[in-house]
Amino acid sequence: MSTAQALGTAAQMEGANFLNLLVVDDERSIREACRDVAQSLGFNTFVADSAEHAYKVMDTNPVDVVLLDMKLPGAGGLEALHFIREHRPDAVVVVVTGFGTVQSAVQAMKYGAYDYVTKPFSLDELKLLLDRVTDHLKLRSENRILRERVKSKQGFGSIIGRSPEMEKLYRIVAKAAYSNHPVLILGESGTGKELVARSIHFSGPHRDKPFIPVDCGSLLPTLIESELFRYVKGAFTGAARSKEGLLTVADGGTVFLDEVAELPVDLQAKLLRAIQEKEVRAVGSTRNTPIDVRILAATNRDLETAVAEGNFRRDLYFRLNVLTLRLPPLRERRQDIPLLAHHFLERMARSTHTERTLSDDAMKLMLAYDWPGNVRELENCLERACALSSGPLIHVADLPSPLQHALNQAVPQEEDGNKIMPMEAVEKQAILTAIEQLNGDKLLAAKLLNIGKTTLYRKLKEYASQN
Ligand SMILES: Nc1ncnc2c1ncn2[C@@H]1O[C@H](COP(=O)(O)OP(=O)(O)OP(=O)(O)O)[C@@H](O)[C@H]1O
Numbered sequence: 469m470s471t472a473q474a475l476g477t478a479a480q481m482e483g484a485n486f487l488n489l490l491v492v493d494d495e496r497s498i499r500e501a502c503r504d505v506a507q508s509l510g511f512n513t514f515v516a517d518s519a520e521h522a523y524k525v526m527d528t529n530p531v532d533v534v535l536l537d538m539k540l541p542g543a544g545g546l547e548a549l550h551f552i553r554e555h556r557p558d559a560v561v562v563v564v565t566g567f568g569t570v571q572s573a574v575q576a577m578k579y580g581a582y583d584y585v586t587k588p589f590s591l592d593e594l595k596l597l598l599d600r601v602t603d604h605l606k607l608r609s610e611n612r613i614l615r616e617r618v619k620s621k622q623g624f625g626s627i628i629g630r631s632p633e634m635e636k637l638y639r640i641v642a643k644a645a646y647s648n649h650p651v652l653i654l655g656e657s658g659t660g661k662e663l664v665a666r667s668i669h670f671s672g673p674h675r676d677k678p679f680i681p682v683d684c685g686s687l688l689p690t691l692i693e694s695e696l697f698r699y700v701k702g703a704f705t706g707a708a709r710s711k712e713g714l715l716t717v718a719d720g721g722t723v724f725l726d727e728v729a730e731l732p733v734d735l736q737a738k739l740l741r742a743i744q745e746k747e748v749r750a751v752g753s754t755r756n757t758p759i760d761v762r763i764l765a766a767t768n769r770d771l772e773t774a775v776a777e778g779n780f781r782r783d784l785y786f787r788l789n790v791l792t793l794r795l796p797p798l799r800e801r802r803q804d805i806p807l808l809a810h811h812f813l814e815r816m817a818r819s820t821h822t823e824r825t826l827s828d829d830a831m832k833l834m835l836a837y838d839w840p841g842n843v844r845e846l847e848n849c850l851e852r853a854c855a856l857s858s859g860p861l862i863h864v865a866d867l868p869s870p871l872q873h874a875l876n877q878a879v880p881q882e883e884d885g886n887k888i889m890p891m892e893a894v895e896k897q898a899i900l901t902a903i904e905q906l907n908g909d910k911l912l913a914a915k916l917l918n919i920g921k922t923t924l925y926r927k928l929k930e931y932a933s934q935n
């Protein structure tokens with residue numbers, strides 16, 4: 469599938485069709501040659517022999533790209549360019565100029581043309597140019613997805629978090645969604661690796677194709693092999709019928725290899741071959757079947773060490789590691805804790821029809837705790853707290869005991885337990901610790917400290933002048 473088609477598929481789902489390209493040229497041979505090249509690249513094409521004709525086409529069709537001859541009868545190319553910029557500001561215009569009139573191309577670029585090509589041009593030249601236009605449109609649509617998802621929301625689709633670490637991650641997820649390369653998702657247990665893998669698949673152009681998770685950690689090695697690679701009747705005892713493997717079933721979709729570090733070494737070799745050759749050989753067969761699948765893989769293990777120790781094939785590691793996504797542990801993005809807590813409490817309220825909120829003390833505790841089990845632990849903790857709490861407010865006593873221990877760590881211990889500190893020093897310590905624990909989120913710190921944000925800023929100014 470060409471990029472234009474892939475994009476078109478995405479556009480189709482949003483109601484439009486393939487990417488539409490309009491060729492405007494009064495020379496029939498050029499019009500037709502351009503149209504053929506564009507069609508071969510997967511564009512849906514229209515032609516017009518004058519500016520007026522082009523306006524009519526654009527009136528009834530959502531045109532994405534215009535190949536515009538600058539020397540047109542009637543209204544000239546420049547006038548047509550103005551018209552397009554005004555009426556279809558999203559359309560990408562490539563102007564076609566005659567030899568020796570590059571000056572007009574420069575002028576056109578000044579008025580918003582994307583690029584230009586000079587006559588006579590070769591078909592290869594045109595192909596390259598249109599590929600560049602497609603890439604440009606692709607990037608633009610990725611950015612648009614990103615902006616729409618991030619705008620005023622709590623995160624990216626179902627991924628919650630607005631910390632700088634997560635915003636950075638969303639940018640890569642949006643990019644990864646529109647690429648076909650393998651992605652290696654790394655992160656501690658419970659950081660959201662599977663959630664991110666799903667987001668990559670479901671924000672991309674193949675979201676209507678299957679997303680198939682395979683847990684390499686919990687399946688028996690023999691089972692993983694037959695699950696992934698298909699087997700034929702009689703391949704082993706019990707194989708009474710042939711069965712499709714997941715790599716073939718995915719058919720244009722995504723296979724998510726969870727806990728990929730647990731894959732036995734002989735299967736690693738087989739997987740590498742399948743990815744490289746884009747075909748699989750069924751267990752018990754001598755024939756190869758082509759596959760069309762995107763591979764995403766995740767692990768909470770340190771794969772580089774596994775490679776160094778000979779437990780993971782280096783070549784497979786390089787294959788899977790084309791794009792790497794590292795999910796930050798929750799303790800490194802504490803300012804997302806209130807957002808996540810709110811999200812889970814809201815979800816639980818929908819299913820239990822009881823709204824609950826965290827008391828200020830409970831929230832402080834949650835912010836101080838290190839969450840070794842990351843978001844999953846937070847989710848479980850709130851489920852438990854909701855079940856235990858008797859009213860709409862969740863108290864410290866409703867939280868699991870590991871969190872309660874965090875209380876002791878949260879209160880700064882002086883070496884000399886009896887040391888008396890002046891109030892201003894206690895206040896300064898409280899403010900600075902809160903800001904540090906919230907990774908610099910001053911607004912949230914003010915909220916949790918129960919002081920106004922102007923007060924907080926004023927105090928910070930005072931502290932700065934003291935130093
Ligand atoms: N950023 C997030 N926003 C909302 N929910 C999240 C987020 N991160 C994780 N979760 C939720 O936490 C739970 C654990 O996430 P997930 O299974 O994706 O983690 P994981 O990294 O694959 O963990 P493991 O390594 O243990 O398999 C899921 O219920 C998931 O929906």
Ligand SMILES: [Mg+2]
Nearest residue numbers: 661662726766
């Ligand atoms: Mg997982």
